Amino acid sequence: MQESEDSYVRVAVLIMLWLALFASICATLIHWLGPVHRTMDLIIPPTASMMFGGLIVALMRRPWWLQAIVQVALVVAALALIAPAWFYTLHAVSTPGMRLIDVLPPVPSLFVMLLVMVMIFIPGRRAFVLALLCWLLIALPVLVYLALHPREMWMPRGIDLLMAYGPVSIMVVVLLPVQRGLAGTIRRMASERARMEVMLHRDPLTGIHNRRLGERVLRDLFNGAHAAGLIMLDMDGFKAINDTHGHPVGDRVLQAVAGRCKALLREDECISRWGGEEFLVIVPGIDAAGLHMVAERLQMAIARLPVAPVLRVTASFGATMIDGADNFDTVLQRVDRALYAAKEQGGNCVVLVTAGLAAAGVLAPG
Known part of the structure; x- marks a missing residue:
């Protein structure tokens, strides 16, 4: 059972990395082919693409590096979201006439996915701590900016940012532990079933098969x-x-x-x-x-x-x-x-x- 579970986790991490690579490549093409080219948008997506590609190769060649690869992947994803959140928020604050909702890349959905990955692959209380840290570093500066600029907050893009960085993030952090608990219950039931099957085929006196x-x-x-x-x-x-x-x-x-x-x-x-x-x-x-x-x-x-x-x-x-x-x-x-x-x-x-x-x-x- 343990070998099967480890194999499942490796496959899940590999799928996560391929999806992250695909998202990074799409973001790279979108920014390169778009009418407006911003330096950060031209640097972060291709850099993330190379990092995720390297992690995929590393996992396929060194599967025992699984835990380290997961941690590096989450750090790369977090940095790729932290940098634009702070850069564009500070840029909008310091530049008259610039609105954050116009310049911030479409990253709220990626932020939600990051929270999902943290809650799935990081065990125990560390997942909540890291999810809170990601929220403070990525969502909080955007929410504070929107609170100080209500006109932008009540526009469609502002409401989208408010929902993604507020209620949706909270739902993800709350519901995923429930799912993890259900998964643990299912594993315990499977283990109990396996134990009962062993007992069914075991001679109670001698301990050998019946x-x-x-x-x-x-x-x-x-x-x-x-x-x-x-x-x-x-x-x-x-x-x-x-x-x-x-x-x-x-x-x-x-x-x-x-x-x-x-x-x-x-x-x-x-x-x-x-x-x-x-x-x-x-x-x-x-x-x-x-x-x-x-x-x-x-x-x-x-x-x-x-x-x-x-x-x-x-x-x-x-x-x-x-x-x-x-x-x-x-x-x-x-x-x-x-x-x-x-x-x-x-x-x-x-x-x-x-x-x-x-x-x-x-x-x-x-």
Whole structure:
């Protein structure tokens, strides 16, 4: 889940940078092709375009720089809006006959987008602090100017600036945390669902997979063309352990056996509690010789497992390869017969059978 979320954030940042680059290029073309050329308008958009283009290249080549790239992008965007806000406001104040609404570039919508990016990509209270700082440096000088020049304020462009830098900005800062909270709730619900699904497929006593998941994994094997093997093991004399030492000791034996087997298996090898004292091990990508070695390793590990006050813990093993003509029932019947053959030989041994039910190898009791 974490990897998926990180990938999503990288894609989102990349999209943000491409949009910022597109906006900067459009602003550059508009100012260059317009009838009036102002020095700041001819400098800031192309500079921002080069910066955003460089950040896109950096993110694609160095994705682990994500946080730094986000911060640099927000700083570039903020500076690109702060400079014209102050420059044109001071210029309108100091130049008789000049009106701010006539010279200020169309940046209110970009200011709102900057607030959105800050609230999305900056975590916690820092987002509110930075949003307030952006408002003070970008919106406040324009609003103060409009308050001191009511004639401009009540003109269409003045009302547009007043709304963008006032109520709209406040709505963005207030509503986005609500959206973030909803997103967090959805993530928590997804995490809880994943946790419940794990619990649904987990044996509560031993902590390994239960029979439900074991059956699902086994059925999935028949949809692939890869070789796989099956091992079924059953504890020897488990009823006597329960009768002699009590069920709590029997539970500890099952937990110790399950934990030891799980520790010896690879991540792609599935062990599940099949029932009572029976366990099923599914081993993908293996041949008959390798399957016998896996079963032998588990058998010897259990035989060396100390679980006081039980003097000795052993298990019988049946193993078989999954044949191309097999289905769910036939392979289980064959591995069950192999397990029965191991029990008939006195237990604490491994019997591997082929599809023809002929024993291919027996490990004598250790």
